[in-house]
Structure formats: C-alpha cells, structure tokens
Amino acid sequence: MDWDKLRIFHAVADAGSLTHAGDTLLLSQSAVSRQIRALEESLGVTLFHRHARGLILTEQGELLFEATKSMRKRLESATARIRDSSDTIYGELRVTTTTGFGTMWLAPRLKRLYERYPNLKIDLILEERVLDLPMREADVAVRMKEPSQADLIRRRLMDVVIKFYASRNYIEAFGEPRTVEDLATHRIISQSPTSRQVSAGQTWMAPFLSAEHASHLTVNNYFGILQAVVNDLGIGSLPNYLITDFPQLVNVLPEEMSKAIPVYIAYPVELRQSKRVAAFRDFLIEEITLFKRQNETLLAIPEEALSRFS
Structure with missing residues (x-):
C-alpha cells in the first residue's frame, strides 16, 4: 500500500x-x-x-x-524516542492533569522547569477526563487516582484531602463556624454533584450538599471554587495543596476532610527512556518533595483519612 x-x-x-x-x-x-x-x-x-x-x-x-x-501515533512515538537520543532536552511534551491541580499548583511552578530547560515545549492539557496514554493522547499524566490502564509506569507522589476554606475577610465579616451545624448559616461553595471529580471529594461533600443552607454555589471545577472563595463569597471545599500559595485562606472546621486522594504521575512504558519525560518527572518529584518538607505539619493526614482511597 x-x-x-x-x-x-x-x-x-x-x-x-x-x-x-x-x-x-x-x-x-x-x-x-x-x-x-x-x-x-x-x-x-x-x-x-x-x-x-x-x-x-x-x-x-x-x-x-x-x-x-x-x-x-506510533510514528510520533518513534520520532520522540529518536529526538531523545540527543543530550539536549527540547521539543514538545504533552502533560495532562486536572483543571484544579494544573491551574492552582502545577502551572505556577513551571517557571523553574523552563529556567532549567528553556527549549522544552509543554502542551498542558487541563481536563477531568482520563486521557488514553498508551494511545498517545498525552505523554505524561498527573492523576488524582492510581491509573488503571496497562503498559504504564506510575509513581505515587503524595496524598491530598479536600477541606473547608474561607478568606480572612469573609471570616471577619460573617464569623467562623465552630461546628458542622454552624455551616447552615454560611454560603457553601463546592463542586456540583454532577461534575466529573474524584469520588472521595464527592462522597465527603454529599451530606453537606443535602443539608439546608441559607445559600449555596456549585462550580464544575476547583479553580472556580477558589476564585469565589478568595473573593469573599463563602466557605469552599478545596484541596489542601493550596495552603502555601494562598495564605489569605483559613482552614475552617479543620477536623472535617475527605478521605485521602493519592496523586500519581504516569507515562507509557515506551517513553521510559525519554529524556523529556524524565526531566518533567524529576522536576515534579523535586517540587513535591520540597512542598511536603515545607508544609509537613499542614499536610499531615489523620490515619482514618488514609485508610481508603477513592
């Protein structure tokens, strides 16, 4: 042919x-x-x-x-492997992760990766849908659950939980809830029950969504929730990896949290020799290791939250 x-x-x-x-x-x-x-x-x-x-x-x-x-896709993979045979790290790397993690944690840290590898071209794909890595819809994935696809190299990076946060301005204006029952007098901001999200967060929020509240706002991703919370709109359910980048937020009802959500990096076995993939993987591990070291106390997760994963 x-x-x-x-x-x-x-x-x-x-x-x-x-x-x-x-x-x-x-x-x-x-x-x-x-x-x-x-x-x-x-x-x-x-x-x-x-x-x-x-x-x-x-x-x-x-x-x-x-x-x-x-x-x-196979030709693209072969081309990538051929290019990776040189010592210089350059070319396109397609990275997929969730809208929340990508916008609120990963993107703000990419400057340091580009300073190290100025010729790298990253295509950051932010969506909740799980892309097919073996079919090369993306090269690398950072996922909020362990990947189930075969032929993937995977590594668990850290665990996160969803908690309640409010801005200092909001607390000064409306007070800080001391019990779960106190939430009924506050505007709750959360993901919509119909939006694509990790099951641990959805399960944790279900009772709060079914309770009576004076006011409520649902958004289909965590970035939208964050924008509402930092603009003093109410108390939002947000992942705890925000704790250092948004110091104006206060964790209210600190004992309330979702089950732990494992964060994984994954990429196809055929890209295990890719220098671009290795550069991104090592950068991500370094950043998360530093992040965990700097926030060891704030990131501590109770044993009961770690007992099951979504």
Whole structure:
C-alpha cells in the first residue's frame, strides 16, 4: 500500500474536506482528490461519502482511519524516542492533569522547569477526563487516582484531602463556624454533584450538599471554587495543596476532610527512556518533595483519612 496515499487519506479524513487537507499538505484540491481516487481504486472500496457539508467516512473508511491514526501515533512515538537520543532536552511534551491541580499548583511552578530547560515545549492539557496514554493522547499524566490502564509506569507522589476554606475577610465579616451545624448559616461553595471529580471529594461533600443552607454555589471545577472563595463569597471545599500559595485562606472546621486522594504521575512504558519525560518527572518529584518538607505539619493526614482511597 502506498504510504504517501495513506498520509493524504489521513489528512482528508481528519479535516473532512479536500480543500482543508490540501492546505495542510500544501497540495491542490485536485491533486488530493486524485490521490484519494487512486487509493479507493487500489483497495476496491469507497472510502468517503461526498456530502454537501463535506466528506463523511464510509464503514471501510472508518476502519482505515483507525489504522492510520494508530500508525501516526506510533510514528510520533518513534520520532520522540529518536529526538531523545540527543543530550539536549527540547521539543514538545504533552502533560495532562486536572483543571484544579494544573491551574492552582502545577502551572505556577513551571517557571523553574523552563529556567532549567528553556527549549522544552509543554502542551498542558487541563481536563477531568482520563486521557488514553498508551494511545498517545498525552505523554505524561498527573492523576488524582492510581491509573488503571496497562503498559504504564506510575509513581505515587503524595496524598491530598479536600477541606473547608474561607478568606480572612469573609471570616471577619460573617464569623467562623465552630461546628458542622454552624455551616447552615454560611454560603457553601463546592463542586456540583454532577461534575466529573474524584469520588472521595464527592462522597465527603454529599451530606453537606443535602443539608439546608441559607445559600449555596456549585462550580464544575476547583479553580472556580477558589476564585469565589478568595473573593469573599463563602466557605469552599478545596484541596489542601493550596495552603502555601494562598495564605489569605483559613482552614475552617479543620477536623472535617475527605478521605485521602493519592496523586500519581504516569507515562507509557515506551517513553521510559525519554529524556523529556524524565526531566518533567524529576522536576515534579523535586517540587513535591520540597512542598511536603515545607508544609509537613499542614499536610499531615489523620490515619482514618488514609485508610481508603477513592
């Protein structure tokens, strides 16, 4: 099978348009069309349905597109390994983590990584969905649970818990709750029960969400909760890795917390020799080790919170 025709087919299937694929490949629309026709003739099948809104893959086209996507990911992996054979650390590294951890803890510390490796290009993918690392949707993941996918190297970095926080201004204006019952007179800010989140946090918050409160705000990620809390809107449920970067926050009802949530770094086995992955992994371990050392008392988690993980 002609590799060049497969490359053109993949571009067309990905773009859904001969014109857009031609722009990407620096080929004319007619040249792209000729290559697609030639590939269809060689296979004896129709790969696309022509539609007024563009091209739609046939069943046979879907099968071929899945194959070319897999081939492309393997080529990208091979290219990464070849580039990593040099001593210089450079090129793109795709890192995925949650919106909360990525925006509130990781991103503020990346300056030190770039100072060490100025030619590194990081694509930081922030979302709650678990990306498929073996299929190279990302190179490295920092996850709030142990990865279940096979063929991954994983390392547990630390444990975090979700606790209640309020700004000093809010406490001065509305007082600090001393009991769980006191929360009924305060505005509670938390993740929405329907949002994608770790089960430990969701389970812990469930009784508070079902209780009667004068006012409530739910947000679909922790960054939104943080913004509401630092702007004196109420008492929010937030991860305790915020304790040093946001000193204006006060942990109210300090005995109340979720079960411990383990934080893992994971990456595909095939990238175990990647210098870029190793550089990011070592940087992350250094930062977390320093963070834990500086906040040993504040990060201490009671034994009962460590007894089960989400």
